[in-house]
Every structure is written in C-alpha cells, then in structure tokens.
Amino acid sequence: MTYTTVLWDLDGTIVDSAPGIFESFIHTFTTLGLPVPPVDEMRSFMGPPLPVTFGEILGFEPALAAECLNVYREKYLRGGGAQNCQLFPGVVDLVERNRDAGRANSLATSKGLSGVEVIGEMFGILDLFDVLGTASNDQTRSAKKDVVTYALDELQKQGADLTRTVLIGDRIHDVEGAREHGIDVILVKWGYGNQSEWAEADALAETPEHLAELLGL
Template sequence: MQNATLVFDLDGTLVDTAPDLVAATNHALADLDLPPIPAETLRHAIGFGARRMIVEGLKQTGLTLPDAELDRLLALFLDYYEPNIARESRPFEGAVEVLERLKGEGARLAICTNKRLALAERLLRELRIDGLFAAIAGRDSFPVYKPHPDHLTGAVRMAGGDVRNAVMVGDTSIDIAAARAAVVPVIGCTFGYSDAPMDTLAPDAIITGYGELEPAVRALLANFSAGAAARAAKPQI
C-alpha cells in the first residue's frame, strides 16, 4: 500500500450524514409550514447537494418554487446545518479502523467531495478524523467539481500522490463518472446514497462494508499497475 493514494467521497461513502442533512432540509421546508419529509425518500438526492434535496422535498409536497425562493430556503438550510453538522452524522461502521490501518501501511488518504470545503473540514474536525487525510478537496476547492476529472486528480495531487497509483471510493454515479474520466480505478459502496443500484453503474469493484475495502483496493492497484506495465511494453506502431 506504500505510496498509493486512496480518495474517498464523503457523504454516503465515509460518513453517514443523512440524518443531519435531512434535518436541515426539513428545517428549511418548515419555514413554508410543510410537514417533515421522511429520510428514506430524500437519501437518493443527497449526492446531488443541498439544493437538490430541497427541490426533492418540495416535489414530494407538490410544490415548485422560483429560483429566488429556492435560494432563500438554501440559506435557511445552511444556517441550520453548519452548527448541527455532526449532531447525528457518524463514520460508517469499520471505516475509521480501516483507514487508520491503511495510512499506517503508507497509503495517502484524501477526500474528494461536492460538499463545500468549509463544511467538509468542519464535519471531519467535529468527528475527530480530519488528521487521517493528507488532502481535502471540496466543491469549491477548484474551478470544477465532480464529475469533472480535475476535481479527483486535483485531490490526488494535493495529497502528494500519483494518479497512476490511486483508487477512488464513492457511492454515486457522480463518483463513478469522475473516476472513469480521470482513468482512476473506482470502488462503489452499496451502503451509500446512490439513486441507482451500484451494480448498474459498473465500478471496478463493489463493497458492501468497510471490511471488504482492503482486499478490493489491493486487487485494483495490482491489476491497474499490471495493465499500465503491459501498455508501456506494447510496441508502438
């Protein structure tokens, strides 16, 4: 694992943030005297950001609103979410132990999330796991964000790693698309917030829990390195 760079999405991949994100969504919608939206009906929208969660919540109540009103609700969402960001959010079972072990073996760990950088940093800090990561790349860290490949490759560079020896771990089609575009092998998590079954997104490997992460990473790094070596050895015509 020495010198490998492992890049993790945050919401739905590393941390189960759904309880606090849903609470923030319902806080914003309550300003319109709307009833709370059940968490299970909003989970699939989490990967697309807070605004999408608000829109989805409104859709479930039969409402559509102009952009200016959505902006106002988004501000309410953020005002509530930031101070309550880790009230119920927790790392997925086994995640911290596995990441500590991988880091101890020499892997560089990084975050590549479409969450705003300040929020991502605050969440990791309040969960006391920020020290695990060599780099945190948020939605606003670069001019582009996932699924653009430069968000992922930028996170690898920030961590001091090499894209040719990196693996992405994510839970949605956005993560898979970013990794594919960056030519980085990708592991899909079935326990996250995907709006489609993970097997239909065709990642290079699928895990159902963090106990399966290490062998999946080792296999992908070995296969990817072997493929790269074979391509380099192939005669040019």
C-alpha cells in the same frame, strides 16, 4: 488490486450523515412553508450538490433555490445538523491503514468545506487526509468531477503517485466523477446508493472488510 492513491467520498461512505441532512432539509421546507417530501424521496438528495438538489431535482426557481440553500446551510452548519451523524464502523480504520501503507488519501466530497471541517474536527479525522477535496463554500466547485479535479491537482502538487487511483463512494455521482477522470470507482453497499447505481461501479464492497480486500490492504 493495489492502488497508489485513494479518493474517499464522505457522506454515505465514511459518515452516516443522513439524520442531520434530513433534519436540515425538513427545517428548510418547514421554515419556507414548502411541502416536506417523504423520507424515501429525501434519500435521493443524499449525494448531489445542494444547488442540484434544490434547482434540478426539486425544480425550484433560482431565487427560491438560493433561499433554500441559505436556510439549509444555517441549520446544518450552525443549528446542529452537521453534528447529527456517526461514523460507519471500520471505515476510518481503512483510511488510516491506507495511509500507513504509504498511499495517498484525499477526500472527494460534494459537501462544502465548512461542513467537512465541522464533521472532521468532531471525529478527529482530518489529519488522515493529504488533501481535503471538498466543494468550495461558495459552491463554485461542487460537481463531483470538479471536486475530483481539485483533489488530483492538489495531490499532484504534493508529489503523490497517481498511477493507480480509485474513488470510494456510494452514489452514481461518484461513478460519474471517477469516469470523467478515467479512474476506477468502488461503491460501498452500506451507503445511500441502489442496485442500478451499483451496477455502474467497477467493484462493490459489501463490508469494510471486503473493501480492505479490494484495496489490497
């Protein structure tokens, strides 16, 4: 299908950020004297907003969750965690091809703006997006549905054609955010999702080349 606007998740879709995120979680738990979960469990932390991870998934009391959040951010933003990542091969080329085809691009990520800027500037990709749809640094906007709302509102202000919009992501949170807005969602299989999450998507992309076909590029 040919889409007029594409919303792009970041972690697990464009960037393999798992090494730096795991590093930052391990640092957080170790610093605060908390048990370090196994890597398989930490994979479930990839995708949800950090307040959800510390508060709902791990069940920490608000004070401890807030402390974890502060330690994590310090490590991730200023301790090298954000830079410990790499681009998934071929995906940035698709973002660029989508732009060159005259379609709108926006990020739609639950990662905070500061982290997105660190990664985006490192790889020189920020100018590929018409809107940086991110979580706010203060986490007042962090749920995927709220990030998508922000991205769509900003795109509308720019006069983007939103008649056929799709969200490209890798986790169930991307599906849920897209469903809130009645837009299609394609999950990529090179990210951090699993079979049950993939089953909820409108389509699955096996490879970047397959994603190009799904996007009509």
